[in-house]
Amino acid sequence: MVDSTFVAWAEQLANQYLIDLPRRLAHVAGVAKQAARAATVADDPALLVAAAWLHDIGYSPTLARLGFHPIDGAVFLHDRGADERLCGLVANHSCACVEARRRRLRIDWPDEGTALRDALWWADMTTTPTGEVTNVRRRIAEVQERYGPDHVVALSVAEAAPRLIGAADRTERRMRSQPPVR
Numbered sequence: 001m002v003d004s005t006f007v008a009w010a011e012q013l014a015n016q017y018l019i020d021l022p023r024r025l026a027h028v029a030g031v032a033k034q035a036a037r038a039a040t041v042a043d044d045p046a047l048l049v050a051a052a053w054l055h056d057i058g059y060s061p062t063l064a065r066l067g068f069h070p071i072d073g074a075v076f077l078h079d080r081g082a083d084e085r086l087c088g089l090v091a092n093h094s095c096a097c098v099e100a101r102r103r104r105l106r107i108d109w110p111d112e113g114t115a116l117r118d119a120l121w122w123a124d125m126t127t128t129p130t131g132e133v134t135n136v137r138r139r140i141a142e143v144q145e146r147y148g149p150d151h152v153v154a155l156s157v158a159e160a161a162p163r164l165i166g167a168a169d170r171t172e173r174r175m176r177s178q179p180p181v182r
Contacts, residue, residue, distance in 0.1 A: 010050035017060035023129055024059050030131030031055065034123035041174040042116040044085075051089040052123050058090070068105055070096035088112060094124045095160035095167075102152050115174060122171035125164050136168035 011032070018025040035052035039045035057063065058073030065072050074091035078084070088109035100107050111117065125136045134142070140161050147154040157164070 004046075006046045007049045007053070010053035014053045014057055017057050017063060020061070021059060024056055026131035027127060027129050028053060028056050028131075030127040030133070031123045033131075034127050034133065035119065038119040038123060038171055038175055040178045041119050041171060043114070044116060047083075047086060047089070048116050048119055048123075051086055051093070051120050054086070055090050055093040055120065055124060066105060068096075068100065068103055071100065071105060071107060074107075074109060084109065085112070089117060089120055092117070094121050095156075095163050098160040099152060099156035102156055115170070118167040118171045119174075121164060121167040125168055136165050140164065 014028050015025065018028060032049055032052040035049045039048055042048040054073060054077065056069055056073065057076065058069030058071065063072050063076045065075065070091050070093055074087040077090060078087045088111070091107045091109040092111040097107055097111060122136070125139045126134055128134050128139070128142065129146075140157055143157045144154040149155075
């Protein structure tokens, strides 16, 4: 059962801080919808959906400190007293460690490497910038095309692609093996 209060808090926070970034907010809403589809594979379904709502909150201009949204979002949540696991999921979403290393930044939360983490990466990497469903390979190609071949984001996604695809494949296998929800 998903804790609707926790998820509602995360959704409200995302709406509050991303209101001036409608395309980003559409993406986040789409990621949350995908996360809800994968909730049965997570040990904490509410945490998965909440992390989906909050994974890009660091894009908010009012929260940006380092200019790297996974860390900026995690620090903001940490400063608000959020659970450390939520902060870690936000800080490490979609293999952020690769881009952090390229930017010479350190992520202060461990990447938990769990089924829940994989499901968050899957949800992010199967959602377009406008919130539509896609597949992980098309999403990786879209990011590379949008940023251009020499941009740190494109280079990082190219390096992280095997791990992103692995997380997506594992999540899809787990979803297929789950009994249908009634």
